[in-house]
Amino acid sequence: MNTRMDRSRLNIGAYILAPYARTEEHIRDIAAAGVDFIVCMEYDKPALDLFLKYGVGAIVSGILPGWWGGDGHNAGTMAEKNPLEKYEEAARNFIDHPAIWGIDTGDEPSALDFEQYGKIIDLVETRFSRQFAYLNLYPNYASVAQTTGEQRVSQLGTPTYEEYIKRYCEYVPTDYICYDFYMYSASVSGAYENLRIVSDACLRTGRSLWIVLQVNSSRPEEWTSENRLRFQAYSAMAFGAESIIWACYTAGWWHNQVLDSQGNKTEQYEKLKKVNAEIKALGVPYMKYRRVSTHFVGFEGTPYLAGANQAPLSKLNTGVFFDVCDPDGGSLVVGEMAARCGGSRALFVCAANDPLDKSPSPQRVSFRVGGERLVRVYSSSGYATLERSDGVYTVEIAPSSAVLIVAD
Numbered sequence: 001m002n003t004r005m006d007r008s009r010l011n012i013g014a015y016i017l018a019p020y021a022r023t024e025e026h027i028r029d030i031a032a033a034g035v036d037f038i039v040c041m042e043y044d045k046p047a048l049d050l051f052l053k054y055g056v057g058a059i060v061s062g063i064l065p066g067w068w069g070g071d072g073h074n075a076g077t078m079a080e081k082n083p084l085e086k087y088e089e090a091a092r093n094f095i096d097h098p099a100i101w102g103i104d105t106g107d108e109p110s111a112l113d114f115e116q117y118g119k120i121i122d123l124v125e126t127r128f129s130r131q132f133a134y135l136n137l138y139p140n141y142a143s144v145a146q147t148t149g150e151q152r153v154s155q156l157g158t159p160t161y162e163e164y165i166k167r168y169c170e171y172v173p174t175d176y177i178c179y180d181f182y183m184y185s186a187s188v189s190g191a192y193e194n195l196r197i198v199s200d201a202c203l204r205t206g207r208s209l210w211i212v213l214q215v216n217s218s219r220p221e222e223w224t225s226e227n228r229l230r231f232q233a234y235s236a237m238a239f240g241a242e243s244i245i246w247a248c249y250t251a252g253w254w255h256n257q258v259l260d261s262q263g264n265k266t267e268q269y270e271k272l273k274k275v276n277a278e279i280k281a282l283g284v285p286y287m288k289y290r291r292v293s294t295h296f297v298g299f300e301g302t303p304y305l306a307g308a309n310q311a312p313l314s315k316l317n318t319g320v321f322f323d324v325c326d327p328d329g330g331s332l333v334v335g336e337m338a339a340r341c342g343g344s345r346a347l348f349v350c351a352a353n354d355p356l357d358k359s360p361s362p363q364r365v366s367f368r369v370g371g372e373r374l375v376r377v378y379s380s381s382g383y384a385t386l387e388r389s390d391g392v393y394t395v396e397i398a399p400s401s402a403v404l405i406v407a408d
Contacts, residue, residue, distance in 0.1 A: 004057060004100075004101045004130060005037070005101045005102070005132065007208070009283065009284075009287055010242055010244070010279065010280065010287050011242070012035055012036050012243075012276050012280065013035065013038065013244070014030070014039070014249040014258070015038075015039045015212065015245065015246070015247040015249060015252055016039070016041075016247075016248045016249055016252035017040075017041055017047070017249055019044070020262065020263045021249075027050040027051060028054055030056055030249070031056055032273065033273040033276060034272075034273060034276030034280055035056065035272075037056060037059060037101055038058055038059070038249065039061075039104065039134065039245060040104065041058040041060055042062050043097075043100075045097065048100065049099070051099035052097075056099070058100050058102075059100075059102035059103070060100050061104040062104075063094060064103060064120075065081075065086045065087070065090070066106065067082060067107070067113075069108040069110050071154075072142075072157075075110035075113065075154065076110060076157070077113075078109065078113040078117070079113070082120075087124065088123070088127070091124075094128065100130075101131060102131050102132045102133065103131045104134050105135045106135060107136050108136065108137060110156065111156060111157035111163070111167040114168055114170075117172050121133045121172055121173055121174060122173060135174060135178065136180060137177065137179040138156060138180075139179055140181075140193060140197070141186050142156060165177070165197055165201045176210050177201060177202055177208075177210065179212065180212035180213075181194050181195075181213070182213070182247075183214070183228075184214060184217065184222075184224060184356075185214065185217075185254075188304045188355045188356070189305055189306045189307050191232075192305065192310075195211075195235070195236060196309065199239040199294065203291065203292075208242040209239065209240050209243075209291075211236045211243070211245065212246075213229075213233065213236070214247055214254075215246040215257070215272055216256050216257050216268070217256045219255065223256050223267060223268065224256070224268070225271070226271045226275055227354070227399055227400040228355075229271060229275040230278070230399075230401050231355050231357070231400040234350040235333050235355070237283075237348055238334065238349070238402070239291060239294050240291025246258075250263070256268060278401070279380070281380045281381065282378060282380045285406070286348065286404055288339060288340060288344075289339055289340065289348075291335050292336045293336045294333065294334065294335050295310075295313055295333075295334045296308075296310055296311075296313065296332075296334075297326070297331070297332045298325055298332055299331045299352075300312055302331055304331070318345070320370055320373070320407055321347055321368070321369060321407065323368050324349075324367040325365070325366060326366075327364055327366045328363070330351070330352075330363045333349075333350040333352045334347055334349050334350075335348035344406060345407050346404055346406045347367075347404070347405040348403075349397065349402060349403050350400075350402040351363040351401055361399055362398055363399075364396050365405075366393065367392070368391055369407050373407040373408060375393060375405070376408075377404070377406070378403065378404040378406070379397075379398070379403050379404075380401065380402075384403050
């Protein structure tokens with residue numbers, strides 16, 4: 001089994017490192033920005049040597065026959081166009097490199113090709129013994145947010161997105177589910193619904209959740225803000241995400257990447273570096289727990305659950321934590337979590353009043369705890385200040401950020 005990617009920690013990736021950004025300085029900057037691995041990297045040995053020097057992993061494309069579901073016109077044809085013999089030949093010709101963590105097997109396939117993908121994933125995991133097979137799925141809006149319902153079905157190969165994910169779990173034996181969702185090109189409620197479907201499937205099948213988010217933007221005049229980066233990551237972590245992957249680091253699709261087309265840093269570099277450091281700091285205690293369920297607390301009257309198949313709660317009671325809410329009436333996305341070892345319980349609480357970053361302000365979460373338990377709260381800067389009055393705990397959350405509340 002692949003051991004190059006440390007799956008015990010929360011990993012942060014990024015899509016695409018173009019040839020113009022593969023100098024030693026560029027790759028040192030990738031590591032400094034808190035990016036652990038790059039997806040869609042060709043087999044470029046000098047660059048891979050630098051990856052190894054700075055502790056960056058690569059999920060390498062171009063080793064295997066390419067495949068992309070795209071607009072769905074090729075759905076169901078993968079077995080014919082990419083027979084297993086091509087993959088066997090690629091494995092025989094592969095020259096390993098210690099910076100290669102994973103082998104890219106394609107992007108956004110139709111469910112009509114999942115049976116073939118199951119065979120391919122098995123082959124890759126067997127023939128590439130030091131790497132894992134990487135595969136990214138469609139979001140619930142399929143290829144782009146403007147996709148019509150009829151087009152979406154032709155892309156997914158199933159009547160519904162839930163069926164698409166169910167079919168994936170039946171046929172494709174990855175120990176994770178990875179998909180992309182670009183909230184600020186689609187919708188907040190759609191992101192919540194996609195997270196619910198995939199995280200519940202991960203829970204049922206014992207897989208981890210990986211998600212591709214946007215650091216770029218689909219509109220050239222719009223730059224994704226720090227708080228929008230935070231909100232995407234922390235709302236995903238409330239659903240148990242264990243790998244956050246940003247699109248795009250260099251030119252790939254859309255606008256306003258982390259580096260421009262000459263390899264110079266844009267304003268997104270410092271934003272990403274700062275937010276990645278926060279995610280990683282909170283990720284240390286977070287990864288000691290696994291997601292059990294996710295709840296929307298205090299969302300009454302907001303538009304952000306439209307179309308999401310989960311009703312809001314005014315307060316959350318878990319049997320350990322009671323009366324969990326924003327005492328000021330705000331919205332919280334709350335991930336209920338259990339320790340991977342031992343009996344500790346936790347809540348991962350994301351401040352959700354302002355997902356669009358229109359008027360950022362701090363929020364609070366208040367709660368009670370049953371029994372004699374030691375309560376601690378972690379934020380991205382370490383231990384958070386916890387107030388207690390008449391048995392009610394209260395802690396402040398920075399705008400679009402999160403805290404991890406632990407009860408031992």
